Amino acid sequence: MYKIAVLGDYDSIFGFAALGLDTFTVQTREEAAEKLHQLAQGGYGIIYITEKLAAELTHEIEKYQEQVTPAIIQIPGIAGNTGAGVTGVKKSVEQAVGSDIIFGS
Template sequence: MYKIAVLGDYDSIYGFATLGLDTFPVTTHEEAAEELHKLATGGYGIIYITEAWADQLKHEIARYQEEIIPAIIQIPGIAGNTGAGVAGVKKSVEVAVGSDILFSQQ
């Protein structure tokens, strides 16, 4: 069975531990990149990452974009929602169904 991880700044992710998820607080780019790689190759099927850290780790996340596992999902941090996570979901759905079906303007 795959595990679920949450990666980001401490204040944004510590509450996920109460849900039984493994939390990995990071403070530097190098630490975050290393931790992401460990999680992606260490039996984690889902990795939630704060939008702020996902923005800083674009190149590292791209390495896993074509892989089925792990699913790397952006979540808002305590600073608020940047919308980056929603854009990623929209693109994934468009690829899956072959068209722009979400947020169409009529």
């Protein structure tokens, strides 16, 4: 069975621990990149990552986009929603289905 991780700054992710998810706080881009690779190799099927952090790790995240696992999903942080997470999910759905399923956007 795959595990679920949440990666980001403490204030944005601490609540996910109450849901039973494994949370990993990082301070620097380098620390985040290393932790992302550890999680990807460590049996995590889903890795939630804050949008701000994902923006800093674009190159590292791209390495996993053609793989089935882990699914790397962006979530808003405490600074707010940038829309990057919704855009990423929309793009993934378009690739899987072959068309845009969200009308009016």
